[in-house]
Amino acid sequence: MTGYHRSVTDNIEAQTPGRHTADSVTRTLNLVGERWTMLILREAFFGVHRYGQLAQSLGIPRPTLSNRLGKLVDGGLLTRERYAGGPIRNDYEYRLTQAGLDLFPAIMILMQWGDTYLPDHPADTQGKSLTWTHEVCGSRTHPTLTCDQCGEPVTARNVRLSD
Numbered sequence: 001m002t003g004y005h006r007s008v009t010d011n012i013e014a015q016t017p018g019r020h021t022a023d024s025v026t027r028t029l030n031l032v033g034e035r036w037t038m039l040i041l042r043e044a045f046f047g048v049h050r051y052g053q054l055a056q057s058l059g060i061p062r063p064t065l066s067n068r069l070g071k072l073v074d075g076g077l078l079t080r081e082r083y084a085g086g087p088i089r090n091d092y093e094y095r096l097t098q099a100g101l102d103l104f105p106a107i108m109i110l111m112q113w114g115d116t117y118l119p120d121h122p123a124d125t126q127g128k129s130l131t132w133t134h135e136v137c138g139s140r141t142h143p144t145l146t147c148d149q150c151g152e153p154v155t156a157r158n159v160r161l162s163d
Helices: 024-032 037-045 051-058 064-074 104-117
Strands: 080-083 092-096
Touching: 024 037, 024 064, 037 051, 037 064, 037 092, 051 064, 051 092, 064 080, 064 092, 092 104
Parallel strands: none
Antiparallel strands: 080 092
8 A cells, every 4th residue: 555654652542532541441452452462471371481482483573572571571461580591691581470360361252252253264154262171170161251249141231331
């Protein structure tokens, strides 16, 4: 597209006028809403902790990876720790903090949604499903959002925003 230029700001609040400019969704997206960020977190959930491993597994440009990791460390989702068994040069691992670990349900839900609605092959209407096993009971499980009071599923059709 000749002549097409899109100016993108990292601050979603600047792009979102209205009464919800400082709500929790906007603040969260300011931290994790950039391209690559959720993929970095996904890799961390699945045991990829070293800079070089992240760069290789994601195919992410190294300056972008450095920027995103710095933002995730500054935002309190990852810690940066010197890798004890690393080579002579300084090598670091990035570990999830409790705040980072608490994003796991969001990653699971995004993966489930993508498996269902964005299949690998257009003819495959159900998508390629991942299998999750709950290690406590050994059963296959699927992520769901439930009410912490009654245990019933929470959906867009059965909740409302309260003041």
